[in-house]
Amino acid sequence: MRLATYNTEWFSALFSRDNKLLYDEEPSRRYKTSRREQIEALGKVFQSLDADAVMVIEAPETDKKRSTVAALEQFSTDFGLRVSKCVCGFSNDTQQEIALMYDPRKLSAVHDPQGGEPPLSPQFDQEFHMDIDVDGMEDSIVFSKPPLEITLTTQSGERLRLIGVHAKSKAPYGAKDKDEEIRIAIENRRKQLAQCIWVRRRVVERLGCGQDVVVMGDFNDGPGLDEYEKLFGRSGVEVVLGEGGNNCLFDPHASAGLAQKFGGTPTTxxxxIAHEKRYLxxxxxxxxxxxxxxxxxxxxxIWHPFDDPKIYSDLPLREALLAASDHFPVSLDIDL
Structure with missing residues (x-):
């Protein structure tokens, strides 16, 4: 079984109001890439990925006229993908949904939100209360993109709980000077950590019920990613993974990042960076x-075109990965 997560940069901008792909030469939201170029690149990547289920981050939006499910199922039809069915959770107003595409011949998947009254953590479309600025008063935390909770059932009847996450960005957007940049960056990190604490509580609750939980997606964070991490002691990724005990999660790339103080680490x-004229x-x-x-x-x-020799040698796939998104897919092959 192959599970994957893929942040498909501004996928929503590639669809019309009636959920059809826009095969034209108009610019996409991807820098210096037309809509046709990005669509064809994404199609090539999904075909090569050939996953049984893909957690799509920045999926097309759902609103009064548009449908995440209809758009992604149309995309699947256009490119002949096995992941022909789609399920979406709580919609949001950012034009970036979280959705799961899956192969209905191998799996079934349903949106299965959890949560309840304290001591349980709340449902992800509600509010989570904790003191994040150390002023002795609880703050209200909400997800702009509520995580997607899925119950996945294989043909053999085995069940997994998937939690798809797109955590808050820590970038200090809108800062007018250095002081404001620092203030916004610290404020965003607090919110990002609070969201990860919320996800972690759900993980512990579900593991405690004997469920196998897989957390996947874009955390906008990682071990040692920025200097503000020192103020808080650990990254949001470390919070979700857990520390010690029987309820820890594991990701080898996160472990490599934690172990590596100097030298290269995996990247996704x-x-x-325009002012430095280089890529990060x-x-x-x-x-x-x-x-x-x-x-x-x-x-x-990690389907990184420059770090994976097999992908690098496949020129069409290499070029597709570079044109499709500013993120690369991460896959997991496991016997289920």
Whole structure:
């Protein structure tokens, strides 16, 4: 079984109001890439990925006229993908949904939100209360993109709980000077950590019920990613993974990032830094599994066109990955 997560940069901009792909030469939201170029690149990547289920981050939006499910199922039809069915969770107003595409011949998937009254953590479309600025008063935390909770059932009847996450960005957008940049960056990190604490509580609750939980998606964070992490002691990724005990999750790329103080670490994204005239690679995307699934010897892969020799030697796939998104897919092959 192959599970994958993929941040498909501004996928929504590639669809018309009636959920049809816009095969034209108009610019997409991807820098210097037409809509046709990005659509064809994404199609090539999904075909090559050939996953049984893909957690799509930045999926097309759902609103009064548009449908995430209809758009992604149309995309699947256009490119003949096995992942021909789609399920979406709580919609949001950012034009970036979280959705799961899956192969209905191999799996069934339903949106299965959890949550309740304290001591349980709340449902992800509600509010989570905690003191994030150390002023002795609880703050209200909400997700702009509520995580997608899926119950996945294989043909053999085995069940997994998937949690698809697109955590808050820590970038200080809108800052007018250095002081404001620092203030916004610290405020965003607090909110991002609070969201990860919320996800972590759900993980512990579900593992405590004997469920196998897989957390996957874009955390906009990773071990040692920025200098503000020192103020808080750990990254949001470390929070979700857990520390010690039987309820820890595992991702080998996160572990490599934690172990590496100097030298290269895995990366899942590639951004152009205009003022420095160079690209920056970051580890932002993860598939985290519990010890029960780790014992099945799963194999992770980052589909990075410059770090994976097999992908690098496949010129059409290499070029497609570079044109499709500023993130690269992460896959997990596991015996289920």
């Amino acid at each position: 994204s590639r951004f152009y 690679g970051s580890l932002l995307d993860y598939i985290m599994v519990p010890q029960s699934l780790r014992a099945r010897a799963p194999v992770w892969r």
